[in-house]
Amino acid sequence: MPIPELTLTACVCGIGLGAWVAVSGIFAELPVLVLTQPEGWKLASQLSLVVQIGNLGPLVYTIFHRLSTSGSSANLVMQSIRGCLVTATIACFLAIFFADVTSPTKHGRRSLALLILAFFASISDATTTVTYIPLLGLLSKVKATLPTLGSTLAQSMMIGEGLGGLLPVAVTWIQIPRPSSSHRLFGSDIFFLILTLQMVLAIACFQYIYRWWKRHHQASVSHNDLNSVNLHTSLLPSQLSEASLNLNGRGDRPDAPWYSMVTLAWLSFFMNGALPAVLGYAANRYSPGAYHTAQSLLLCANPVAAAIVGVHSVPSGSLFAAALLVATSLSIYLVVLASSNAQASWGSAGAVYAAVALASFLLAWVKTGLLTRLLAQQETSPSSSLEEEHKRSDTLFHAGVAIQIGSFVGALLFYILVNHSNTFE
Numbered sequence: 389m390p391i392p393e394l395t396l397t398a399c400v401c402g403i404g405l406g407a408w409v410a411v412s413g414i415f416a417e418l419p420v421l422v423l424t425q426p427e428g429w430k431l432a433s434q435l436s437l438v439v440q441i442g443n444l445g446p447l448v449y450t451i452f453h454r455l456s457t458s459g460s461s462a463n464l465v466m467q468s469i470r471g472c473l474v475t476a477t478i479a480c481f482l483a484i485f486f487a488d489v490t491s492p493t494k495h496g497r498r499s500l501a502l503l504i505l506a507f508f509a510s511i512s513d514a515t516t517t518v519t520y521i522p523l524l525g526l527l528s529k530v531k532a533t534l535p536t537l538g539s540t541l542a543q544s545m546m547i548g549e550g551l552g553g554l555l556p557v558a559v560t561w562i563q564i565p566r567p568s569s570s571h572r573l574f575g576s577d578i579f580f581l582i583l584t585l586q587m588v589l590a591i592a593c594f595q596y597i598y599r600w601w602k603r604h605h606q607a608s609v610s611h612n613d614l615n616s617v618n619l620h621t622s623l624l625p626s627q628l629s630e631a632s633l634n635l636n637g638r639g640d641r642p643d644a645p646w647y648s649m650v651t652l653a654w655l656s657f658f659m660n661g662a663l664p665a666v667l668g669y670a671a672n673r674y675s676p677g678a679y680h681t682a683q684s685l686l687l688c689a690n691p692v693a694a695a696i697v698g699v700h701s702v703p704s705g706s707l708f709a710a711a712l713l714v715a716t717s718l719s720i721y722l723v724v725l726a727s728s729n730a731q732a733s734w735g736s737a738g739a740v741y742a743a744v745a746l747a748s749f750l751l752a753w754v755k756t757g758l759l760t761r762l763l764a765q766q767e768t769s770p771s772s773s774l775e776e777e778h779k780r781s782d783t784l785f786h787a788g789v790a791i792q793i794g795s796f797v798g799a800l801l802f803y804i805l806v807n808h809s810n811t812f813e
Contacts, residue, residue, distance in 0.1 A: 396527070396600055397544045402593030403473070404548020405555070405586055407516045410476040410509035411439055412687055413556040413583045414483075414502070415664065419564065419680040420576055422668070424488045425499045429672070433665035433806040436799040438503050440660070442510025443792050445472075446518045465522045466598055468515060473594055475512040477587035479505045483580040518788070520545060526601060550691025555586060557684045564680060648758055652787055653794030655712065658719040659751040660791075661798015667744065669726035669812045674737040681737075682744045689748035693756050708757060711750045718747035728813045759787060 414421075418432060425431055449468055456464050486501040493500070524541050559582050563573055663686060671678035722743050725735050735743075805811045 396597065397541060399593035399596045400524070400527070400541050401544040401548035401551075403469070403520075403590050403597065404545045404550075405552040405593075406473050406476060406590030407520065407549045407552050408513040409552045409556060409583060409586055409590075410479050411442075411506065411513050412553045413480070413580070414506050414509065415683060416556040416560045416687060417487075417576055417579055418668070418683060419560070419677070420572065420579070421487065421499075421502070425502070426490055426497045427499060429668040430806050431499060431502075432668050433799075433803045434499075434503060435506050436661060436664045437803040438506050439510040439514075440792070440796040440799040442507050443514045443796070445511035445515035446788070446792075449515050449518055462526055465519055465526065466601070468519045469523060469594060470591075470598070472512040472515045472519065473587065473591045476509055477584060477591060479509040479512065480580050480584040480587055484577045484584065487576050487580060523597075527597070552586075553687055553691050556583060557687050559583075560680065561684070564677070566677065649786060649790040651708075651712065652755060652758060653790040653797075655715065655751045655755055656791045656794030657798035658716065659748065659755070660795035661800075662723055662802055663719060663744070663748065665799065665802035665806055666723055666726035666812055670722050670730075670735075671737070671740050671744075673725065673730070673732055674735070674740065678737045678740060682740055685741060685745040686748045689745075689752040690756075693749055693752035696753065708754050712754050715747045715750035715754070718743045719751070722747065726812055728810055755791075 414435060415432075418435075422428055422431055427434060452464060453461065483502070483505050486505065489499075489501045490497040491500040524545060527541055556579075559579060563579060564571075565573065667682055667686065668679045671682040721735075722740070724730060725740065
């Protein structure tokens with residue numbers, strides 16, 4: 389691969405480092421933050437709810453994207469990504485000074501500064517999920533690039549996003565070498581400084597990409613180009629065949645079936661709502677440092693699952709159903725184990741680790757696989773009219789709505805249970 393393309397690929401991996409790193413970092417640092425913040429382990433449920441509210445970012449972007457003119461769509465993608473990365477960087481930087489600051493309220497002192505920073509970080513991180521794929525489409529359309537650069541960029545982005553989630557976890561393991569010990573090599577300020585430097589690297593990579601694109605792209609990019617078949621087909625795993633795209637096992641429906649949306653909402657209920665909110669109660673029943681290990685396993689699930697789906701063919705629907713059943717059972721077990729009435733004899737630290745690792749991986753695997761199928765089915769199904777094409781173009785949007793509904797309902801429900809009932813103590 390020529391040097392310019394190699395540099396571009398490395399920079400795409402670099403901006404992937406900036407996806408969800410701020411939010412993942414806050415959750416990875418929770419074992420340290422709960423020791424100083426007045427909310428204790430209730431802070432996890434509050435952060436989960438704030439993160440879901442932060443999904444207003446993708447909603448606002450979608451509205452602007454629908455209203456944008458054909459000549460401004462590409463620029464909207466670029467400026468949105470720049471805004472996301474800068475906002476997340478500022479949030480990480482301010483967390484150096486304000487992460488452990490509390491403010492007086494009528495209910496006592498609360499971690500308002502941390503919650504506000506998490507809100508802005510989640511707006512930024514969530515918006516990258518709807519801007520990064522259009523960015524890859526813009527880059528892959530530049531005529532000066534290699535013919536196969538589209539799939540290479542997608543793989544680089546996936547690697548970067550995986551590393552972006554794993555690096556904060558790795559830093560916390562350096563920070564707390566022995567999870568069962570209260571000894572820390574450095575404080576939260578150094579941790580968020582490291583995250584800030586990671587975000588600065590992502591911004592530098594984006595600046596290179598933006599300048600490269602400005603030099604090579606066509607004079608104008610139509611609005612439809614951002615959503616065309618060519619934008620996405622080069623980004624799909626090469627192992628997908630037409631036979632593997634049937635969501636219901638029969639292939640008799642070209643559109644996304646309603647039960648795929650229900651499945652996405654259901655798994656998001658546990659993955660983004662229930663487990664982050666109650667994991668501390670389940671893990672700390674057995675060891676003071678158990679949450680650190682359990683939370684690390686939870687944060688590692690997404691990049692591992694995405695990597696597996698990226699290099700292997702998508703399995704059958706029946707295997708997905710079995711995986712979802714196992715993941716649901718394990719998630720319910722963890723919720724029950726976290727409840728106030730649970731007995732220590734119902735599990736162990738090892739059982740919690742195994743349940744978290746398997747449940748979170750299976751949930752992430754099913755989610756990634758379903759989204760890959762929906763995208764592939766959308767782009768390989770022939771359309772007989774513009775109306776039918778427009779209907780299929782909204783498939784991933786509806787899938788995103790289902791994910792956010794499930795996540796928000798889960799976060800809201802467990803916020804209420806944790807903070808306004810005796811279910812978890």
